[in-house]
Amino acid sequence: MIEKGAVLPMFYLPPVEYFVQLNTYKPDILIEAEEHFPKQTYRNRANVYTPDGVLGLTVPVTKGAKNHTKVRDVKISYDFEWQRLHWLSLQACYRRSAYFEYYEDELVRFYENKFDFLFDYNEQLLQFILKSIKIKLNLNYTETYEPSYPYLADFRSSINPKLETEIDQKPYFQVFEDRKGFIKNLSIVDLLFNQGPHSVNYL
Numbered sequence: 001m002i003e004k005g006a007v008l009p010m011f012y013l014p015p016v017e018y019f020v021q022l023n024t025y026k027p028d029i030l031i032e033a034e035e036h037f038p039k040q041t042y043r044n045r046a047n048v049y050t051p052d053g054v055l056g057l058t059v060p061v062t063k064g065a066k067n068h069t070k071v072r073d074v075k076i077s078y079d080f081e082w083q084r085l086h087w088l089s090l091q092a093c094y095r096r097s098a099y100f101e102y103y104e105d106e107l108v109r110f111y112e113n114k115f116d117f118l119f120d121y122n123e124q125l126l127q128f129i130l131k132s133i134k135i136k137l138n139l140n141y142t143e144t145y146e147p148s149y150p151y152l153a154d155f156r157s158s159i160n161p162k163l164e165t166e167i168d169q170k171p172y173f174q175v176f177e178d179r180k181g182f183i184k185n186l187s188i189v190d191l192l193f194n195q196g197p198h199s200v201n202y203l
Contacts, residue, residue, distance in 0.1 A: 004028055006153040007142070009035070010071065010122045012059050013046035013187040016203075017165045019133070021155055023203045026137050032156050033119065034145040037061075037071045041160055044074075044118055046187040048093045053180050055093070056161070057086050057187075061118060074118045087111035090189065097175050099196030103132055107189075129188055133199045172202060 005028025006021055022029060037043065044059040060077040087108065094100040106128060115121035123139075130137055148154065159165075171182040173194055191199050 004151050005030065006155060007032055007149050008155045008159070009041070009043060010119055010126070011042040011046075011159075012044050012118075012122050013057075013125060013129075013189055014042060015047065015159065015165070015185045016169065016188055016191055017159055017167050017185050018042075018155070019129075019135070019188055019191075019203050020167050021153070021159070022137070023135060023200075025153060026135065028152075029137060029139060030149075030152060031139050031141050032145075033072055033141040034143065035071050035156065036145075037069045037074045040162070043071065043122070045161060046189070047161065047185075048089065048187055049174055049176055049180075049183055049190055050089070050093050051176050051179055054183060054186070055089060057089060058082075059086075059118060059121070072117065072119045075116055076114075076118050076121060078114060083111040083114075094175065094189070094193040097193040100193045102196060103192065106132075129192065132192055133188075133203070134197070135200060135203075170202075 006025035007030040008018065008021065009032045011018060044061060046057050047054050048057060049055075060079065060082055062075040062077045090107075091100075110121070110125055110128075115124070126139075165185040167185070169184045172191065174182060174190065175194065191202060195202055
């Protein structure tokens with residue numbers, strides 16, 4: 001059976017593996033918009049490289065966003081200043097990288113403006129990243145939830161922080177690699193801030 005495209009979830013600052021698959025299966029990409037929200041996934045979490053190793057940045061969601069809530073209906077919680085925390089963390093991790101300053105003016109608005117829904121927030125971040133990496137892609141969205149797609153590569157569960165990535169990732173320069181060595185499959189911003197316009201060649 002030949003897979004003619006891929007179905008992927010909507011993640012927060014997705015890991016490198018996500019964009020490898022996106023680039024491999026484009027232009028036939030379907031984004032899952034009708035699933036129920038699963039917890040402890042990249043849908044509201046991203047991993048970045050700090051001087052002490054990997055740091056998980058989590059977008060908090062309102063109470064009640066349990067597994068029976070549709071992913072489009074999950075609201076972001078602002079009970080504490082997570083946006084400020086995430087932006088300070090990104091600055092601390094990547095201020096010394098080659099391309100952080102190149103993208104920060106556009107990216108900072110995601111940490112200054114409030115968004116109601118996680119899906120919409122992630123979608124706008126994804127559009128920003130696709131534009132920055134220069135991947136041209138029209139995103140299509142699922143209209144119903146389907147347990148399986150026989151003719152599509154299905155990455156809705158396989159790209160998961162609890163699972164080891166199966167992609168063979170070549171090392172690229174990372175700001176703190178002298179501390180912990182090269183760390184695979186971090187958030188795409190790690191690649192973007194370190195490789196800038198060369199990111200698409202890497203993918």
